[in-house]
Amino acid sequence: MTATALARFATSIDEVQGEKMNKAPASVVASAQGRGAVEIRRYSKTMGYVLGSDLVDDLVTKAGEHDEFINDYLACRPYLQAAVRSGVDPLAALETLLVVEAEGHLAVNWQGLAGLMSRTPIPAMVGEHGEGLGRGRLRAEAASFGGADDDDYSSFED
Amino acid sequence: MATQTAGVDEPWYTDPATTWVPACAASGRPFRYGDLFVAPPADADGQPLISTGKTPTPWDAVLVISPSCDVVSKAGADDAIHVTRVKDLTTQSQPQRAAVTAGWKLVDGQARVAFASFAYLPGVADSAAHKHDMYADFRQVRRVRYEDLAAAGRIAAMEHDARVALIRRELHYKYRWILSMDDVRGLEAARISGDGNYLGPRPAWAAGAT
Numbered sequence: 546m547t548a549t550a551l552a553r554f555a556t557s558i559d560e561v562q563g564e565k566m567n568k569a570p571a572s573v574v575a576s577a578q579g580r581g582a583v584e585i586r587r588y589s590k591t592m593g594y595v596l597g598s599d600l601v602d603d604l605v606t607k608a609g610e611h612d613e614f615i616n617d618y619l620a621c622r623p624y625l626q627a628a629v630r631s632g633v634d635p636l637a638a639l640e641t642l643l644v645v646e647a648e649g650h651l652a653v654n655w656q657g658l659a660g661l662m663s664r665t666p667i668p669a670m671v672g673e674h675g676e677g678l679g680r681g682r683l684r685a686e687a688a689s690f691g692g693a694d695d696d697d698y699s700s701f702e703d
Numbered sequence: 704m705a706t707q708t709a710g711v712d713e714p715w716y717t718d719p720a721t722t723w724v725p726a727c728a729a730s731g732r733p734f735r736y737g738d739l740f741v742a743p744p745a746d747a748d749g750q751p752l753i754s755t756g757k758t759p760t761p762w763d764a765v766l767v768i769s770p771s772c773d774v775v776s777k778a779g780a781d782d783a784i785h786v787t788r789v790k791d792l793t794t795q796s797q798p799q800r801a802a803v804t805a806g807w808k809l810v811d812g813q814a815r816v817a818f819a820s821f822a823y824l825p826g827v828a829d830s831a832a833h834k835h836d837m838y839a840d841f842r843q844v845r846r847v848r849y850e851d852l853a854a855a856g857r858i859a860a861m862e863h864d865a866r867v868a869l870i871r872r873e874l875h876y877k878y879r880w881i882l883s884m885d886d887v888r889g890l891e892a893a894r895i896s897g898d899g900n901y902l903g904p905r906p907a908w909a910a911g912a913t
């Protein structure tokens with residue numbers, strides 16, 4: 546992500562929270578601590594934050610901001626945080642997830658999300674409805690079966 | 704024997720950039736499980752492939768889910784191939800789109816399988832009409848004539864590793880099992896390695912038959 550794009554990202558968050566991050570970064574960090582925020586640092590400098598869900602929800606509510614980017618970002622953020630917590634560099638994760646479109650607008654790169662998810666371990670899953678899942682091992686035994694099945698199925702009558 | 708989870712599970716899907724065979728290489732790939740096709744107009748019984756919603760619309764695309772053997776070497780013009788409907792993912796809500804893309808979601812801080820009946824399919828870079836993200840709906844399966852499917856045209860051939868991921872996802876849909884990617888790949892490797900009539904390039908992890 547370019548510095549401009551990152552600044553745009555930070556600005557988007559600023560717009561949501563209704564205050565300039567560069568005026569009160571400490572308060573943002575303090576507010577976010579323990580609420581799932583991930584600080585993005587480069588060369589010992591704070592570049593931005595991936596904010597926890599409840600905090601972002603608060604900010605969105607306060608600002609009354611529901612533009613498309615924010616909604617896209619909110620939907621993707623739990624996965625972004627999962628990637629970061631699994632060891633992906635936060636800035637690299639953001640670079641993967643976000644793209645700069647025409648006129649400098651930031652947008653979610655959905656295939657970037659898919660790429661990120663393909664490299665992110667999933668916290669132990671349960672089933673679609675919260676049920677436990679059967680995890681099994683199936684090990685293949687190498688065996689030559691002399692080619693594909695070549696039985697004549699057409700000789701069978703309906 | 705079933706084993707207990709170690710606390711994490713593997714991602715559901717492979718890198719979207721390597722899901723589809725580039726168009727320039729697809730001609731050397733016979734039709735297989737996981738390949739994406741334009742939906743033929745009707746199924747093997749002559750029933751149109753049309754959605755049953757308020758505004759009936761023709762199916763856009765289908766994914767082959769018949770075993771590769773049935774598609775590669777044995778299919779005659781009138782033989783039926785099982786396909787599952789493929790839909791546009793970009794029309795769904797953002798949370799739904801994100802959950803389908805990942806294959807899981809967080810509910811009260813707990814990771815759950817998301818939309819187990821669906822499999823995420825990334826857009827096809829080489830296709831003007833199918834660059835967008837899609838998903839296969841395993842609940843909507845039809846049988847189509849091989850000749851009709853071939854005539855409709857293949858949009859993209861699936862890469863071997865993505866096929867392994869798709870098999871794993873379909874196994875979960877059908878039986879609610881979670882198998883490791885290594886296990887599924889190992890079974891595929893054993894199958895392919897033992898197949899002296901295998902057509903097209905083999906996966907790097909499946910040596911040729913001896």
